[in-house]
Amino acid sequence: MTRFRRTFVPLAGIVAVSIGLTACGGTTQDSASNSGGGDRATGTANPDAPIQDGLQIAFLPKQLNNPYSDIEVGGGKTAVEEFGGEYKLVGPNDASASSQVSYINTLIQQGQNVINIAANDPNAVCPSLNQARDAGIKVVTFDSDAAEDCRDLFINQATTQGVGETLAKMTSEQIGGTGKIAVLSATPNATNQNAWIEVLKAELASKPEYRNIELVATVYGNDDDQKSFQETQGLLQTYPDLKAIVSPTTVGIAAAARYISSSSYKGNVVLTGLGTPNQMREYVKNGTVKEFALWDPTNIGYLSAYAGAALASGQITGAEGQKFTAGKLGEYTIGAGGEVVLGPPTVFDANTIDQYNF
Structure with missing residues (x-):
């Protein structure tokens, strides 16, 4: 696989075998x-x-x-x-x-x-x-x-800063810079998730182009498909005027896409974040997700x-x-x-x- 360029490009989506085994012996x-x-x-x-x-x-x-x-x-x-x-x-x-x-x-x-x-x-x-x-x-x-x-x-x-900035930018562009958004994260203690979310919050609070965006909730699917699916359902029921869900976890974004794709929210609520192409392909092609990012x-x-x-x-x-x-x-x-x-x-x-x- 080729090495990615070292400059940020406008983002559109993000990513998601248990390969077991091992040998013994070798260098002590x-x-x-x-x-x-x-x-x-x-x-x-x-x-x-x-x-x-x-x-x-x-x-x-x-x-x-x-x-x-x-x-x-x-x-x-x-x-x-x-x-x-x-x-x-x-x-x-x-x-x-x-x-x-x-x-x-x-x-x-x-x-x-x-x-x-x-x-x-x-x-x-x-x-x-x-x-x-x-x-x-x-x-x-x-x-x-x-x-x-x-x-x-x-x-x-x-970089943590770069990911957080990208999440803010992708979300803002897709909701026209205004509306309520929520975050569907992995576990409450996940180092990378928390760091990205903190940058996202800082971006929303400090940049004038994001002044009309309100982060109303952060929920945790614990990187479990069914729990992430349920948390997505809960967010949309709790906030009927929600404009977007941002999920910086590959398990979360796929579960949220599965829920939204078969609901009345499809085409009305933006879903973006980090996922893999293979897991998100069908949701991009059926119009559930416009763009997401990942390395x-x-x-x-x-x-x-x-x-x-x-x-x-x-x-x-x-x-x-x-x-x-x-x-x-x-x-x-x-x-x-x-x-x-x-x-x-x-x-x-x-x-x-x-x-x-x-």
Whole structure:
């Protein structure tokens, strides 16, 4: 898959396998973590060090059997196979705050070299992640960050500011800059969702072009299809004059589209946010959704895997300004706070959606 351009474009929509298995054996934890890594605080590293063979790379998404997460970890699996590592996928079936903790503890016991995690809660996972780091395991968060002091790197889809601004812009354009809107989010503690929503609120409050838009409610579908469907129904019944629902979660936007598409609200209430082309295609074509946005989630997992391998092999330590190469995606530079940004989202509408298959 080609790498997306690094400049924001007008947005139109956003995105959503449980790929299991793993192998055992390979490079031991001690041999990987002590191979020239250095200290993040001092920024010392050996950028010429090769990626070690047999690195044990674990992926822990928010939940299994979530279409978006499945695509992400699939990209991670592809990367791990490219550099000769051993891929492992574990995770909960629900996206509750503490559901990932037991899996982190098990991965520590197994002596994984890298844990790649999309955190359900920024703080609940921290004690276990720091235990992993104390054991020499590199921790890379992707998609949804943990607190900065309990991971080595964060692979961000796009800048938080950029996503929030895009959500505001897409919504305003589709409702003509006036009316009541609501947000259908994932879980109350989801780091990325909350950050995007805060930027959306700030945009609405500070920019004159949004002065006639009122955010009346934020509800949570817990990244569960049926609950998101019910929350959509509840919003529309509670606010009969609602002009738009903004759902920055792939599960939420698909569930909301399913409800709206078979109701009298179709064509009358705008639905936008973040989703995958494949899950949203029918709703774009039948007129339920005009536009939404998303980055390629495959590349999130792919970049996260290569970042973890670079850490475990000593190419980088996570210090700002260090560079590493992520396979087909090319070179990336670590930003402040150990953040690496994949790039801007892509916009999807009736004219562009058939150009994508994920």
